[in-house]
Amino acid sequence: MVDGDRHTGELLTTFLGEIGLETTCYSDGDAALAATRSDLPALIIAEVVAARLGGLDLCRKLKSDERTASAKFLIFSVIGAAKRARDSGADAFLSKPIDKARFLGVVRTLLARELEISS
């Protein structure tokens, strides 16, 4: 997860933990890009407004690289950038704030296969 807001990071980590997902938070996009290339996660959640490398640019880089394109990408932002999220190749766009039920619903849909396998 790439988000500079501590509260968002803490809340999402807790909520995702409730459905058995482990989360690593980064406050800047560059660090997340490097981490993703070394250890591909099932899902990347990114805010459009993030330090160094914003969520949309991060999404484009990862989706255009065949080594990382398979990871699901969710843009979760305070900005209503649904169209730009689609253009950058994201699998889902969700606007803030955190509506727990809706957020987990989207994650469950994106990771249906992975969650089924793990259960």
Added chain:
Amino acid sequence: MIEFIETDERVTTGSAEIDAILGGGFPVNSINIIMGQPGSGKTVFAEQMAFHNADDARPILYLTTFSEPVAKVLKYLQRFTFYDEASVGTAVIYDDVGARLAHEGIEALVDVVSDAIHAFSPKIIIIDSYKALHDISPSVAAMRRMLYELTGLLTAYATTVFLVGEYSDEDAKALPEFAVADGIIQLLRSEKSTRDERFLRVVKLRGSGYFEGMHSFRITRDGLDVFPRLVTPEVPEGYEMDMERIPSGIVGLDALIGGGLLRGRTTLLAGPSGAGKTTMALRFALQALEDGEAALYVNFQENPTQLATTLRAMGVDPAQAASRGFKLMYASPVELQIDSLIVTLFRRVREEHVKRIVIDAVGDLMSAASDQDRLHDFLYALVQHFAISGVTSLLNFETTHGTDGSIGAAGGRFSYMSDNIVLLAMEMDEMMTRTVRIVKSRGTAQDLATHRFTIGAEGATVV
């Protein structure tokens, strides 16, 4: 791509009127302040919202701090109709955090709220009183730090927040929570002679249009009963002045004013006490029944029993008149609350399809109104609404400066909003005679002469 974009959802206040004032309710996930002096109705408003929004999906969290203990809040809450015992502890969760905050410091409030979010995902969080936290904060800096953390958390998580407090106008200029608040609602209470007047005002509401100004309210068993300020209606496109003439009900008067009153127009009927205003006004109202229309008689001086006696003296059976559409609205001049009265009157006209209305007398409204300009604005808006909806109105006005038939300065304030002015006078010769004169009749070549008129069993007759 899966897509969820924030919508313009609203949180109801539990009052259709307040929701309308707010443009549909509070924007969902906003942070709001409910401010007002002690006894202004803040807690009732907050609880009304809590219970009206209570459902099984996500609970409401009601945190009390240092204003009132939960036990006291719950004790008085049970008197209200919106209270639902089954919701307490399930859909509406009360938590008294005063002791914990006193022990651990105000910073603990962030943990309290965070724990609650993790535990049961509240959709509304009410903190009552937030202002009281200033009193136990060791410093302004500590309070600001806590607010920064708290609003960060409450902005990240989807919940609608209400910070309740006995804030003054000075507090609103100085305290940091007013800068972060998306919405600010002020409840005011002003003492006026033997009764209080209460007003609700929207100070700020980000991301939403709202209805400005002071809206009168009272506290009832249902919570806040608000009377939104009446404003001049926007004239709908295609609105045309009605040129239909309707009988006034006063024998001989129609001949002086071009054949009758124009539908939807306002007539000021002025004259000294005893000149015959009430008789004329009753005849005007009763004429509606002959035309198959409903009439509303708003009266401040004669209670329903007294008015029934007056009607019987005119040969009218009050019960039969009522069954045919003669409606009475009586308010004691002692208990007059102008805003609620005018809004109630407006509602009744709309809901009961009233086509003729009498206000007997506007002078009583003037005596009761604490703000004469406000009263005139209200009455002006009211007659504009009547004009658009084709309601013909008669405003009685008692002149107090002799019997010679002039309207006076006070009456003059009503003349600009009246299409017609009918002036009654009494002349003393060998015997008293009543006279009537049409001073103004907009859009009509009126008879300018002074005419005698009589009052008898058949009603008022212009000679």
